[in-house]
Amino acid sequence: MKVLVATEKPFAAAAVNGIKAEVEGAGHQLVLLEKYTEKQQLLDAVADVEAMIVRSDKVTAEVLDAAKALKIVVRAGAGFDNVDIAYAKEKNVVVENTPGQNSNAVAELVFGLLVYAVRNFYNGKSGSELLGKKLGILAFGNVGRNVARIAKGFGMDVYAYDAFCPKDVIEAAGVKAVDSQDALFENCDVVSLHIPATPETKQSINAALVGKMKKGGILVNTARKEVINEPELLKLLEERTDLKYVSDIMPDAHEEFCKFEGRYFATPKKMGAQTAEANINAGIAAAKQINAFFADGCTKFQVNK
Structure with a gap:
């Protein structure tokens, strides 16, 4: 089987070496398309591959x-909104992610x-401490x-x-479970977002919800920019x-947010998974999942069932 690693922003060298060892160790051929600049390069590269590993x-x-022989795509990371999963399903292409690696x-x-x-x-002025503050986690x-x-x-x-994790599972981790999003925002000093971008969640973090936060509240978004009603x-x-609003995803309206100096910050590019360890873990996990798929049809991490 031919496995394509298509990464406009490449994996670390150690990750590529790990992917290569996994793929070739299972008797498959590895093809690399790194730092490509034109869509046509990707369209040409997928023409005869059975599997594909991507990042963003x-x-x-x-x-x-264009990928006539494609059977599986693995997104090295948790989010998979960069893949048209519905159309992939129509084409009988399995789409997987690598949850937990990042x-x-x-x-x-x-x-x-x-x-x-x-x-x-x-900025040199007196701030505050996290000790004793209430942190709300949206999606466990x-x-x-x-x-x-x-x-x-x-x-x-x-x-x-x-909404999809039982209260007893949350509380078994030593965390207090609340009954609703509203209750989380009402009770907490800080809310950290970890929801995916789905039709139900897009723009769901709106003024009515965030406005319930206590005085001095901080919203942290390392999920997706689409969940915010900008x-x-x-x-x-x-x-x-x-x-205050801080994020590792620059909003579409970044310049407008910048007027809130001292209350807003966003990294220039998405930074959540940008560590050497996460890069290596996600890449090697993707390769292992492809090997398992071709070995025995394993689709444990399929997201388009």
Whole structure:
């Protein structure tokens, strides 16, 4: 089988070496397309491959149509909104992600952003501490659980809401489960977002919800920019001069948010999974999942069933 690694932003060399060892060790052929600059390069590269590993690369209907032999795409990371999963299903192409591999990296970044925010973006003025503050985690998946673990080290009081995770599972992790998103925002000093971008969640983080936060509330977004209702959040930040918003995803309305100096920060590029360890873990996990798929049809991490 021919396995394509298509990465406009390449994996670390150690990750590529690990992927190569896994793929070739299973008797498959590895093809690399790194730092490509034109869509046509990707369309040409997918023409005769049976499997594909991507990072944030767009796997559109056009790409899927060009990949006549494709059977599986693995997105090295948790999010998979860069892949047209519905069309892939129509084409009988399995789409998988690699949940958990980037989780600690994203969770650590949450606290990098959060410490920066509570210390007033290091502007020399007196800030506040995280000890004793209430942290709300929206979605208690792999990242959310790591956020909870780290928050306990800071001495924070940790709450979580997840419509798909039972309360007893949340509470078994030493976290207080709440009954709704509204309750999370009402009760917590900080809310950290870990929801995927789905039709149900897109623009769901709006003024009505964020406006429930206590005075001095901080919203942290290391999920997806699409979950934020940007016009409403902009208006709310105008009205609530006590609120802060920090993110590793630059909003579409970044320039408008920049007027809230001292209350807004976003990294130039998405940074959550940008660690050497996460890069290696996700890449090698993707290769192992492809090998398992071809060996015995394993689709444990399929996201387009």
